[in-house]
Amino acid sequence: xxxxxxxxxxxxxxxxxxxxxxxxxxxxxxxxxxxxxxxxxxxxxxxxxxxxxxxxxxxxxxxxxxxxxxxxxxxxxxxxxxxxxxxxxxxxxxxxxxxxxxxxxxxxxxxxxxxxxxxxxxxxxxxxxxxxxxxxxxxxxxxxxxxxxxxxxxxxxxxxxxxxxxxxxxxxxxxxxxxxxxxxxxxxxxxxxxxxxxxxxxxxxxxxxxxxxxxxxxxxxxxxxxxxxxxxxxxxxxxxxxxxxxxxxxxxxxxxxxxxxxxxxxxxxxxxxxxxxxxxxxxxxxxxxxxxxxxxxxxxxxx
Amino acid sequence: xxxxxxxxxxxxxxxxxxxxxxxxxxxxxxxxxxxxxxxxxxxxxxxxxxxxxxxxxxxxxxxxxxxxxxxxxxxxxxxxxxxxxxxxxxxxxxxxxxxxxxxxxxxxxxxxxxxxxxxxxxxxxxxxxxxxxxxxxxxxxxxxxxxxxxxxxxxxxxxxxxxxxxxxxxxxxxxxxxxxxxxxxxxxxxxxxxxxxxxxxxxxxxxxxxxxxxxxxxxxxxxxxxxxxxxxxxxxxxxxxxxxxxxxxxxxxxxxxxxxxxxxxxxxxxxxxxxxxxxxxxxxxxxxxxxxxxxxxxxxxxx
Numbered sequence: 001x002x003x004x005x006x007x008x009x010x011x012x013x014x015x016x017x018x019x020x021x022x023x024x025x026x027x028x029x030x031x032x033x034x035x036x037x038x039x040x041x042x043x044x045x046x047x048x049x050x051x052x053x054x055x056x057x058x059x060x061x062x063x064x065x066x067x068x069x070x071x072x073x074x075x076x077x078x079x080x081x082x083x084x085x086x087x088x089x090x091x092x093x094x095x096x097x098x099x100x101x102x103x104x105x106x107x108x109x110x111x112x113x114x115x116x117x118x119x120x121x122x123x124x125x126x127x128x129x130x131x132x133x134x135x136x137x138x139x140x141x142x143x144x145x146x147x148x149x150x151x152x153x154x155x156x157x158x159x160x161x162x163x164x165x166x167x168x169x170x171x172x173x174x175x176x177x178x179x180x181x182x183x184x185x186x187x188x189x190x191x192x193x194x195x196x197x198x199x200x201x202x203x204x205x206x207x208x209x210x211x212x213x214x215x216x217x218x219x220x221x222x223x224x225x226x227x228x229x230x231x232x233x234x235x236x237x238x239x240x241x242x243x244x245x246x247x248x249x250x251x252x253x254x255x256x257x258x259x260x261x262x263x264x265x266x267x268x269x270x271x272x273x274x275x276x277x278x279x280x281x282x283x284x285x286x287x288x289x290x291x292x293x294x295x296x297x298x299x300x301x302x303x
Numbered sequence: 304x305x306x307x308x309x310x311x312x313x314x315x316x317x318x319x320x321x322x323x324x325x326x327x328x329x330x331x332x333x334x335x336x337x338x339x340x341x342x343x344x345x346x347x348x349x350x351x352x353x354x355x356x357x358x359x360x361x362x363x364x365x366x367x368x369x370x371x372x373x374x375x376x377x378x379x380x381x382x383x384x385x386x387x388x389x390x391x392x393x394x395x396x397x398x399x400x401x402x403x404x405x406x407x408x409x410x411x412x413x414x415x416x417x418x419x420x421x422x423x424x425x426x427x428x429x430x431x432x433x434x435x436x437x438x439x440x441x442x443x444x445x446x447x448x449x450x451x452x453x454x455x456x457x458x459x460x461x462x463x464x465x466x467x468x469x470x471x472x473x474x475x476x477x478x479x480x481x482x483x484x485x486x487x488x489x490x491x492x493x494x495x496x497x498x499x500x501x502x503x504x505x506x507x508x509x510x511x512x513x514x515x516x517x518x519x520x521x522x523x524x525x526x527x528x529x530x531x532x533x534x535x536x537x538x539x540x541x542x543x544x545x546x547x548x549x550x551x552x553x554x555x556x557x558x559x560x561x562x563x564x565x566x567x568x569x570x571x572x573x574x575x576x577x578x579x580x581x582x583x584x585x586x587x588x589x590x591x592x593x594x595x596x597x598x599x600x601x602x603x604x605x606x
Contacts, residue, residue: 036583050582058582175561241574248551249561258478258552271544271580278576279353279361280339280568 002120003198006086009110009205010065013090014047016108016209017063020092021049023213024061027220028053033061038263043068048266052273054097055224060269061092064262070113073259079121082113089127090209091253093270094216099236100226102133102140102181103243104216105270107253108209123198125205126188129212130167131219132181132243134236136292138302140219141182145302147215148185148208155204156195160303163187168299173246179296180246184215235289237276244275305423306501309389312413312508313368316393317350319411319512320366323395324352326516327364330523331356336364341566346371351569355576357400358527363572364395367565373416376562382424385416392430393512394556396573397519402539403529405436405443405484406546407519408573410556411512426501428508429491432515433470434522435484435546437539439595441605443522444485448605450518451488451511458507459498463606466490471602476549482599483549487518538592540579547578 021033031053039045046064053059065088070078074085089109096103106129113122131144145164152159167186172179185208192198247254247270257267283289324336334356342348349367356362368391373381377388392412399406409432416425434447448467455462470489475482488511495501550557550573560570586592 052582058580060582175567237577241578244547244578245551248548264478265583268580269582273580274540275544275547275578275580276576277361277571277574277578279355279363279572 003192004112004120004123005110005198005202006088006112009202010063010088012206013063013088013108013209017047017049017061017090019210020061020090020213021051023217024051024056024059024094027055027217027224030054033059036265038266040064040066040068040263041261042066042071046263046266048263048269050269055101055220057095057097058269058273059092059094060266061090062266062269063090064088064266071260073256078113079115081115081121083116084114084118086112086114091270095240095272096220096224098224098226099134099228099232100137100223101220102131102223103240103272104129104131106130106209106212108205110205123191124188125190125201127205127208128163128167128170128184128186129208129215130171130181130184130186131216132239133292134239135232135288136182136295137219137223140222141295141300141302143218144182144184144215147211149303151208151211152185152204154207155200158195159187159204160185164303165299171246173242173250175245175249176242177297178242178293179299180243182295182302183299234276235283237272237274238278238281239292240272240275241277243272247271306495307415307423307426308413308501308505309391309415312505313366313391315509316366316391316411316512320350320352320364320393322513323364323393323516324354326520327354327359327362327397330358330520330527333357336362339568341569343367343369343371343566344564345369345374349566349569351566351572353572358404358523360398360400361572361576362395362397363569364393365569365572366393367391367569374563376559381416382418384418384424386419387417387421389415389417394573398543398575399523399527401527401529402437402531402535403440403526404523405434405526406543406575407432407434409433409512409515411508413508426494427491428493428504430508430511431466431470431473431487431489432511432518433474433484433487433489434519435542436595437542438535438591439485439598440522440526443525444598444603444605446521447485447487447518450514452606454511454514455488455507457510458503461498462490462507463488467606468602474549476545476553478548478552479545480600481545481596482602483546485598485605486602537579538586540575540577541581541584542595543575543578544580546575550574 033049044066067086091107108127149160163185167183336352347369370389394410411430452463466488470486
């Protein structure tokens, strides 16, 4: 029988959206996420949740479920017989107030294309989670990677060792020769029966998505009460500039959204709230800021 | 005899760089431009000048003169026989502190390609100047456009009426369906003997470049002492976000610089110093902020 987890996976990520939002709200004494429902003209839509709080300067947790005729921009990347597509996913970016708490991003998606008879001609899972610290705490980087690695290891021995360097390659500001953060995992086009059955892939996808909360929230817990200076806040804002550069120049997800008529405000929820570009800024040797840059230049084995 | 203004035009823009920097420094009680000299591996280099002051939060005035074998990224856009290129230009972006003072950008350049015998196979002038207000003062927009129009009109009756809409089309955030600012002039590929001789084009290029100071500085003079609130400053920072979006997503000049190994810090001098992305921000009807948005949606005849 045909494997098609569409509705099941959609239900899973809507529940996950609730769980993640609740986990983040637990760090906020007063603020709650607000939800905006949006519709896509050509089919489907989304549920965008945003929080502006005292722990999280801007947190966005989006779910979308879009479908319809294959958009022009996708042609050439999928089988010629493809007529319709279906895509559902959760995408989140969290920008904390405190520069000692890292920014994080995660995305888990399922994609399917069908031919004129409604038969599936291609389908895959994709996703990932990565961490972008402003000050590097080795134990945070290790915890984040180890948590994701454990989720990977339960499902396939190759996954972490393939998805970790894939993440390093993907979140790379080539114009600066610098990685966006200290990585995590990234994967795409995981097709049923290549390494695992459809059901086993779906189980992996659920496990890694659920592990994200455990990878990130203990780090928030650990760093949230640390003091910081105005200069450290400015350093965070300068580094957030690199985040913007990556998302607007290199990120395929952002450009895909812009080209397929996605909702601008949901796509740009990933952009940090306050950002700074200083001409020719470069941290002094030996400082914590310089150590971060070094870690972003040469990916390391954190797990 | 062959028309080749290379060294003459380069000398002109280096002098213009001095003039513009002095005009801007006259608004600063203490700060002066600092100059960074940089070299391009494959040939040539530049002189980047930056000022961080109390009137101008960030002002960058760059001159570059680059040459050498035609870079890969240019092939296909110039004659096949082209072997070497030469490009020189001045490029500036000024981000004032006070949101009542508009941001401005200008660029004036000369480009030439030669074949294996050193014969010119293509050559052109390009350039433009445009204004990006945060609060719209009709008389400022009119003054800016009229000054540029007068410079155009002295040289060719068609220039302003061609270059004004060209500017509107170019500085357009298609993903927002919104223009970057209230425009000015923009032109490219002005080749000798198409509408004017090489010498006459060069005279036009010099006149419009010189007129930029007169188009912009009286506006600074006029608005610099106006008071503003914190909310108005935040509005400026939100609008600066649109400036970043244009420069990183759409601007051919920025992407050209990144692809041809230009100096990152000189290319990104155009990015505003402090920027803000607020989720789903939209000004209330009838406010000054809403009036600006309206002017950015529908280009107007300002001259």
